[in-house]
Ligand SMILES: *[C@@H]1O[C@H](CO)[C@@H](O)[C@H](O)[C@H]1NC(C)=O
Ligand SMILES: *[C@@H]1O[C@H](CO)[C@@H](O)[C@H](O)[C@H]1NC(C)=O
Ligand SMILES: *[C@@H]1O[C@H](CO)[C@@H](O)[C@H](O)[C@H]1NC(C)=O
Ligand SMILES: *[C@@H]1O[C@H](CO)[C@@H](O)[C@H](O)[C@H]1NC(C)=O
């Protein structure tokens with residue numbers, strides 16, 4: 353909720369304290385609050401035009417104080433719900449390719465919450481007009497405009513899934529999100545073929561009880577012949593040095609596995625803590641940089657980079673949970689994820705996962721999730737505790753305090769899954785092995 357490129361507004365500086373007090377003095381049913389001022393936002397959406405370190409285009413507006421009353425210096429605090437800690441915030445990167453604008457928007461609506469931050473990315477295969485249209489749609493949405501938390505990357509990055517450019521792209525996007533806001537806690541990168549299985553109220557509610565340094569990452573140090581076949585080739589990813597997409601370059605020679613550190617394999621999806629992302633991006637410690645250079649010539653390095661950094665770092669190896677909270681089914685024959693279909697629906701919901709992948713575009717399963725899980729109508733954001741309008745209609749057009757969550761049954765499924773993960777300390781025995 354910080355305006356990038358502008359000096360930090362005053363009401364912002366005490367946010368951690370007001371967050372804390374808002375949690376201690378939280379009222380489940382919001383009452384009218386005394387507002388000192390109301391700012392009408394004019395430019396809510398940033399088209400982040402920078403590839404390098406230059407700061408994104410400036411805006412001179414502030415987020416809607418109705419959504420973030422705790423940021424105000426003068427406010428009335430009501431009686432309390434002492435059991436619930438303050439809700440955290442998630443930074444989402446939502447990315448897709450040519451023809452994915454519709455899916456990206458749908459995923460944005462389905463996973464939207466005013467406390468979160470969203471960065472949308474269409475890779476270079478999509479025409480620039482798609483990017484502009486995406487930004488226009490986002491800009492014309494009154495909710496996104498009020499919350500000022502949805503951004504579109506104006507200059508796209510190449511990201512070849514089979515190469516190493518996705519690591520560079522992911523770190524670039526995370527660094528933009530770090531610059532955009534100082535108050536998110538977890539980083540989640542979603543591809544256009546993913547979808548949430550719980551509401552954001554469910555997810556934020558459950559995450560609010562967890563230590564903010566936890567990382568949810570599938571990983572293994574077991575390197576069988578299959579993994580060896582993937583890890584030994586040397587590649588050069590054109591996405592890292594050519595402005596036009598071309599074929600990946602494979603060297604004829606292969607190399608040995610590293611002995612200076614332990615290699616960990618994993619999956620390309622993960623839920624990473626802000627601390628850890630800053631560790632990777634700031635590079636004060638040399639480990640993330642060394643591994644970045646090593647993985648730049650390794651195929652599919654996004655699956656392996658973060659697990660390897662986490663598990664080789666004394667500072668972070670105890671923060672990793674060997675489960676990424678994503679429901680996905682691997683197709684052994686095609687060596688890729690298989691598309692989920694209606695046969696998988698019950699198992700998927702029962703799994704207690706927070707997200708699932710991968711879905712065909714406009715799969716009827718998505719409509720089912722909207723209906724049964726998210727209570728979302730087509731073209732609208734999934735409602736949450738911040739939506740105060742009449743039920744049935746576009747209830748989120750009347751909004752209240754974004755920090756008021758109304759978790760539903762999804763939070764019970766997710767809680768059960770996480771309690772199982774953490775029970776008996778079994779997660780310790782599965783850490784970095
Ligand atoms: C974390 O790293 C330290 C030091 O390298 C090591 O002693 C410890 O066993 C590691 N923990 C895990 C869970 O790998
Ligand atoms: C992640 O690990 C869990 C448990 O080890 C497993 O059930 C799940 O299928 C894995 N996810 C992926 C995407 O490999
Ligand atoms: C779903 O996919 C599985 C595996 O590909 C297949 O066996 C099953 O028949 C599919 N079900 C439907 C309803 O398409
Ligand atoms: C929703 O809005 C429409 C048109 O504004 C109206 O006809 C309808 O009665 C409303 N439904 C509810 C449940 O309020």
Ligand SMILES: *[C@@H]1O[C@H](CO)[C@@H](O)[C@H](O)[C@H]1NC(C)=O
Pocket residue numbers: 772773775776778
């Ligand atoms: C935890 O321990 C209890 C009993 O000691 C056992 O029934 C349960 O299955 C264990 N849970 C896990 C996840 O291992």
